[in-house]
Amino acid sequence: MASTHHGVVYTKKWVVDLILDVAGYVPGTGISDKVIIEPSCGCGAFLTVIAGRLADDAIAVGKGWTSLGNAIRAYDIDSASIETARKAAVEALMTRGCPAIQARELCEQWIVHGDFILDDVPAADFIVGNPPYVRAVEIDRTKRSLYVKRLSSVTTGCDLYVSFFDRGLDTLKVGGTLCFICADRWLQNKYGTLLRSRIGTDCDLVSLVRMHGVDAFDDEVDAYPAVTTVRKGVAADHLKFVNCAPEFNEADATAVLDWLMDDEPDLVGERFEAFEIDKPTGDRMYPLGNHDLVRFVSQACERLPKLEEAGVKLGIGIATGCDDVFLTEDDDLVESDRMVPIFYMRDHRRGNDDRQRWLVNPWNDDGTLVNLDKYPRLKTYLETNKERLSRRYVAKKNKTAWYRTIDKLTPGLLDRDLLLMPDMAAQPDPILSHGKYPHHNCYWITSDEWDLEVLGGLLMADTTRRFIDALGVKMRGGTLRFQAQYLRLVHMPKYIQISDTNKLGLSRAFNEKDRALATKFAEAAYKEAAE
Template sequence: MRFPGGVVYTKEWVVELMLDEAGYTNDRNLSRLRILEPACGCGAFVVPIVRRLCNSLKSSKQTADSLKDCIHAMDIDESSVAICRDEVSKILLFNGFSYEDAQYLTTSWIKAGDSLLESDGGYDVVIGNPPYVRSEDVPADLRRVYMEMLKTVTMGTDLFVGFIENGLRRMSPNGKLCFICADRWMQNKYGGKLRGFISESYGMELICRMHDVDVFESEVSAYPAITLIGAKGSSKCKYVVCSDGFGPEDVDDFKKAVSGLVVSSGSFSIADIWIGGTDPWLLSDPGRLRLLEEIRSRFPSIEESGVKIGIGVATGRDDVFITTDPNLVESECMIPLIKKEDIEDGCTPEQAVHWLVNPWDEEGRLIDLAGYPKAREYLESHRDSLEKRHVVKKDRSKWYRTIDKVNPSLKSKPKLLMQDMSRYPDPFFDDGSYYPSHNMYWITSDTWDLKVLGGVLLSNQMEFFIDAIGVKMRGNTMRCQAQYLRMLHVPHPKELTEADSEEFKSAFEKRDRDMATTCMQRILNKEVTMDAGGNETGFVEVV
């Protein structure tokens, strides 16, 4: 088989596994089913589909005409369609079809075209490996058409999101959609609409994460998962995480596990999960899921516990606005700034390393440069490059603004600072000396002693949580962005005893993750007791 550039082909054993899970199996009369492969390439799925169809026909002779609607495959690339037709034709000839019938069926079944513009429905199975193309790389006119037809497609989505929606819309009421594609939509921002669309009208039946498994013919960094979606039913879904050694020899055990016959194997783990809604879905090592569900159901969200979360200032030209010279311009326009790289040995620096040339006044208005001659001279010397920034395109008079406004009250507030892309949530305390830069997230609170909260965030349970709702990068770095931090659930500070608070604080000050984890576990093992009037009376240990 030939592999044109830019596309990724699925290995045969993966295709066979997916066809089995989607119920396209030889024990059924496949001539009665209609199957759709919307991005067929050279036929990685279509070839086994036709083989299965021919096998299921063995006992009953059917005319080519009666089979012409059994398969619908499409690809936008005509040369791939030609290869796919050739491959399918060989199988049909091998199975006793005449040359004319083989020609007739291949041209009826496999077409060149854009699947996202098709809307014919009634397919019992929709299957495939949709393309990996970012929507912003699609020509603007076409993207507009997709966005009009498909409500889950936005500027930021990958096109496979549109393929999932399109496939589901074309599926028959009791059909199954089985795709292998990146699973990031289940948790990231752009997947929110798709999560909502699926949760409203369909049911997730299987997610099989194969991030490190060799599933494609070429090596790609695509975070693939097999996703099986059916009719709306219970929100219980089988969740399987395959280890990197998972291969064709594990398929039998996998199938037994999915049908509930065995529960674990060395090469994968499996759990039942309940997912739905537009919020990022909790997906984690199945062993951890119970713990996380418990944290989510017992504790309020971090914001409900009295916390504000945000990101530091983006300037659009750090080389101009951020400096190491505290006397660069008038002192009123210089703010000590903290960047991720300034944190050393777990501490914020005693003396500022970086400074922000701040063009905003205390009321959040741009300063009048006439009143600040040094700032004016400095910024004017960079005017050309500052004017090229997108943020000033609309209003050129604000050419010296930073992308974000500087929030005057944040400057002097005590806060926890978190860096994006760290090995685990690693909060740092700032007593109000610094303004955070855009690679830092900040947390402020009027209800929490921030060092106690810092201890809570340092615990392994919070790491598991961020890991489960966020996106872990290769090399195990996790994203601690505001969107994920906001989804954390933590005990309410009022729920902590003085001893718990002291222990979290001490764990935070010593940066002792084990201590924080033990303390958190103790809290999880405790349940509040109430009297008949609903007043808290104390705690009992939960065994």
């Protein structure tokens, strides 16, 4: 492949072999009568192995070299990489007895300098490879618009590999197989919604070998990869799933392949777990992780209401767009009724709970901006900083509202007890607060039905972490994102379903900050609610 700055990396040979085996591109099975596409061939990590397997199959059945011209199509937009790939593929053919002239002619025909997503491509029996990982904001805008216009499952927020999936599925023949190693984020985030919806219509997600942290590439990658296999045709109810430990290696690949190919029960290896998952319906996110984690989350999703359906409200703290101006430690900076005490999560996590900060509030209670002429000190302060505030995107959209914060304040929050959840943490860590408005790096939770100490105990338990772990996008170092979009996926008992004993236990665990105790009573609460 070309280089990591193009969003591509080299795939190790044993991983290439595993992908081709999983896809079914195996000599002796008639692959010389099939068409395989490599949509982003780079320097030929896949292509050389494909060429070798095709040659072995052709030799076995007595096919001539000239009959193989349409058996492979490999695409790339980088001309230097294509030259490298051609040379490698020619060598792979020649080592199997193909004359040099024919080998070069075949590779000239096979390898196309073009864009797989936009160019006309032949219908294929197999599509395999490692699509480049390029974030949505880094894709050329003109091309991104063309991708969105052409592909039904792609939006402007999709990372590039989603376009390769969608174009690949459009290109597959009925019964054909697509097998990529790339990020699995589309199964668990917003931009994957349309692609998840497509699964189960004209195609089937057959298997997923999740290789987070596995040494599968020659370069370090930012995205967590998985070997994802999709077949064009009627969908089954189950997904064959392999959850690999970071130490998973070539020695494990044979056992995993055997399990994927057969109707065997769950398989536990030293460095992997293999089991079936009931597929979520429609565009719902897929719970992924170890067996116990997936089972717990799947059963809770089936039997219990989501957090907001269980009488819990949540939202995000205020984003100002210019904290240097809108946040202050001077409680007498402007008129007192324009000063709102604010909860700043970073102070709490650093043990600086005594540190006081205030929000300079430009909003009336009804959500309109205040008339600055009625607040001379506020007016003087904001106009002193008008140049900085006016440069913000939110101010450029409405120049008369140049002094607004990005978000408005939610009425009544200052008068309520709140549970505040850090955006990023290794474990759920709700904090009980009153009389301070939350800053945007945390999410607020409240309820008219719940005792918030009981709710805090439930949310701090490992049961909550399991939902975020199974349904949320992972970050490096094991950090989880406790964003509203993922908190809303937590399923939990209703307050009235929890026994007094478990309520008391959860409240005690929350006050004592005892996560193990909270987990004990939370698990009991989940069990009694599901019965």
